[in-house]
Amino acid sequence: MAKHDTPLLDELESGPWPSFVTDMKRQAEKNPDCWDILGQLELSFRDKITHWKHGGIVGVFGYGGGIVGRYSDVPEQFPGVEHFHTVRVNQPASKYYSTENLRHLMKLWDKHGSGMTNMHGSTGDIILLGCRTEALEPFFWDLTHELGQDLGGSGSNLRTPANCLGQSRCEWSCYDTEEACHHLTMHYQDEIHRPAFPYKFKFKFSGCANDCVAALARSDFAVIGTWRDDIRIDQAAVKEYVAGNIVSNGGAHAGKDWGAFDIQKEVIDLCPTECMWMEGDELKIDNAECTRCMHCINVMPRALRPGAEQGASICIGAKAPILDGAQFATLIIPFIKVSAENEFENVIDVIENVWDWWMEVGKNRERVGETMQRVGLPTFIKVMGLDPLPQHVKEPRSNPYVFWSDEEVPGGFDRDVDEFRKRHAA
Amino acid sequence: MGMSDDEIKTAMLEKATKAPKPQLYIKDFYKCDPDTKPRKIKNLANDLVKEGKLMFWSSGSTTMYALPERIKDEEGDDGVN
Numbered sequence: 001m002a003k004h005d006t007p008l009l010d011e012l013e014s015g016p017w018p019s020f021v022t023d024m025k026r027q028a029e030k031n032p033d034c035w036d037i038l039g040q041l042e043l044s045f046r047d048k049i050t051h052w053k054h055g056g057i058v059g060v061f062g063y064g065g066g067i068v069g070r071y072s073d074v075p076e077q078f079p080g081v082e083h084f085h086t087v088r089v090n091q092p093a094s095k096y097y098s099t100e101n102l103r104h105l106m107k108l109w110d111k112h113g114s115g116m117t118n119m120h121g122s123t124g125d126i127i128l129l130g131c132r133t134e135a136l137e138p139f140f141w142d143l144t145h146e147l148g149q150d151l152g153g154s155g156s157n158l159r160t161p162a163n164c165l166g167q168s169r170c171e172w173s174c175y176d177t178e179e180a181c182h183h184l185t186m187h188y189q190d191e192i193h194r195p196a197f198p199y200k201f202k203f204k205f206s207g208c209a210n211d212c213v214a215a216l217a218r219s220d221f222a223v224i225g226t227w228r229d230d231i232r233i234d235q236a237a238v239k240e241y242v243a244g245n246i247v248s249n250g251g252a253h254a255g256k257d258w259g260a261f262d263i264q265k266e267v268i269d270l271c272p273t274e275c276m277w278m279e280g281d282e283l284k285i286d287n288a289e290c291t292r293c294m295h296c297i298n299v300m301p302r303a304l305r306p307g308a309e310q311g312a313s314i315c316i317g318a319k320a321p322i323l324d325g326a327q328f329a330t331l332i333i334p335f336i337k338v339s340a341e342n343e344f345e346n347v348i349d350v351i352e353n354v355w356d357w358w359m360e361v362g363k364n365r366e367r368v369g370e371t372m373q374r375v376g377l378p379t380f381i382k383v384m385g386l387d388p389l390p391q392h393v394k395e396p397r398s399n400p401y402v403f404w405s406d407e408e409v410p411g412g413f414d415r416d417v418d419e420f421r422k423r424h425a426a
Numbered sequence: 427m428g429m430s431d432d433e434i435k436t437a438m439l440e441k442a443t444k445a446p447k448p449q450l451y452i453k454d455f456y457k458c459d460p461d462t463k464p465r466k467i468k469n470l471a472n473d474l475v476k477e478g479k480l481m482f483w484s485s486g487s488t489t490m491y492a493l494p495e496r497i498k499d500e501e502g503d504d505g506v507n
Contacts, residue, residue: 054485057498086486154489156487157489196468364453
């Protein structure tokens with residue numbers, strides 16, 4: 001029986017899609033506190049303002065992340081959501097679960113919290129919505145002792161790292177994304193659980209440029225699989241695709257008649273660097289021009305495969321649009337070996353180089369991508385101890401000015417600005 | 427020779443006591459000893475949390491540090507702001 005009238009929310013159940021309102025009503029039958037979430041949301045719709053307050057000293061002892069405090073500003077009206085904290089639980093790599101684990105997790109959340117979840121949050125965590133302050137420590141105890149799971153990141157911490165399915169399911173993955181994600185999650189436990197930085201910092205690991213975990217758009221530090229040698233071609237399979245004996249795109253376009261496969265139109269003309277052509281019935285690739293975008297491999301997976309010398313590109317500085325709009329990451333290291341054999345030492349070196357600089361130079365609440373933008377890419381590359389590479393350059397320069405530093409000019413140079421200004425007024 | 431860990435911790439607590447606002451960013455503590463690396467300051471701040479002399483204050487997106495007595499005065503014992 002509904003505790004509050006919710007005519008505005010009820011409208012959201014009338015569309016053709018599944019509705020969160022229906023889900024919440026179903027949960028409210030089990031946990032009556034959930035009626036108050038609906039009641040408060042209805043009030044927010046009427047008042048056109050949120051009735052959540054956020055922030056505070058909520059957390060479990062010794063952890064500066066993992067719990068996001070939420071309080072109602074109308075607790076007298078809606079006592080069930082007076083406290084309604086969000087708990088972030090670190091998801092397993094690639095989000096592989098056993099049903100036993102999921103049932104146990106839900107049992108714990110029904111016991112300590114509202115029973116409502118968000119599987120998963122944008123960063124990848126399991127999001128458990130709504131519990132009271134006094135329930136946090138008992139929940140944390142059960143989570144860590146019964147399930148062996150831990151909280152994820154929130155606040156100015158390293159956020160919960162995330163990865164694509166990688167080599168567990170995908171033949172295109174150029175490194176073991178699960179191992180990399182797991183290893184770095186364990187290596188940086190302190191940074192995940194205790195605030196370390198000017199603002200949030202996210203790692204994401206994608207096995208190839210298809211970037212199934214959206215590392216390029218959503219992470220401060222994106223490790224995206226790639227290869228250094230040539231795309232492997234099976235010319236016999238190319239002929240089979242051209243003849244129509246193998247369906248393109250792994251049969252993904254099977255729901256409609258798209259016509260016969262046209263390699264020129266669907267592969268060669270769509271190559272962003274125009275590095276492919278046909279010579280007779282053979283497909284040719286100028287690999288020096290290829291940007292490893294994966295398009296041709298996606299279309300003809302039985303004919304084309306990533307090269308054999310595999311590793312990753314590191315792109316730094318993506319973020320969502322709070323300040324200055326959304327920003328993709330910038331390619332900083334075109335190719336790096338990513339291997340568990342050396343415990344990902346070379347990737348860790350890059351990460352810590354970035355952190356050491358950003359912790360010092362970054363302003364409060366400034367993402368590393370914003371710091372990079374503020375100081376400029378040339379300065380950032382210098383800080384990283386890298387030489388500028390062609391891959392860092394988007395297009396040939398149109399600005400004719402070249403700024404030389406003293407050490408870049410043989411013999412250096414002395415410049416008396418006052419003397420110069422006598423002749424050239426500012 | 428730079429400051430000892432205990433001297434830095436004392437300076438950090440003094441900063442947290444005298445700062446106009448009870449919540450401080452980790453960067454605010456860097457000035458307690460400019461010669462000490464930010465990571466070391468972060469570790470010392472976390473030690474102070476373990477010792478119960480500082481506590482975390484989180485907005486959800488940002489985490490700050492505060493003296494327990496100052497933050498509870500401002501927010502009430504249950505930490506609600």
